[in-house]
Amino acid sequence: MKIYQHHAWPSTVEEAIVIQEQLRNQVITSDKLQEPVQYVAGVDMGFEADGTISRAAVAVLSFPDLQVIETSLAHRPTSFPYIPGFLSFREIPAVLDALEKIKTTPDLILCDGQGIAHPRRFGIASHLGVLLDMPTIGVAKSLLIGKYEELPETRGNWRSLIHKGEIIGAVLRSRTGVKPLYVSSGHRISLATAIDYVLRCTPKYRLPETTRIADKLASAR
């Protein structure tokens, strides 16, 4: 698939902040997706050689049946360290490499990490969505920022994730009795719709099938 827009990759946090504050204005948190959704993609990252090499895996599944349609893998030198709040600068370059090889353009992409549930409202899912001009959802396994009330143990329950008085996402129980997922709009999708798709992509396990498939690819090397 094609990349909608590019920008130079920063080497310092100061430069990264400038990019985040500039691109965040392009983020759309209302539903602007092509429905019915026929293909959903998941991305996962891995690292090799002490983290000096980044490995990105992409899996495109049919929707709603969640069958694997296509996969791709890409490697490239790691060029940015892991710094909370700047994850996208470390992972997106390799992810774009992997996505460029995909022939089946997905209608929606589920990312590992936050969407707008970020200090500057521009987590990795939003960043990727804006660069691709495509609907994306942030599905994180742990909290970056925000507060929320405890939620019931059964699947389907969720609570608003709040930061500075704003609802920035949701804490969602994707499976009964397990730790919740932190879901937020990435780009071109509302929170309510994002929650709906995440639930439809987690029929059996805590993590979406998309990221689980991508994860296996990245690990099988």
Next chain:
DNA sequence: GCGACAG
């Protein structure tokens, strides 16, 4: 100044 901190 003191913690918190996606993967």
Next chain:
DNA sequence: ATCTTGTCGC
């Protein structure tokens, strides 16, 4: 993310 065996619980 990554290093790693057994173990607890449904």
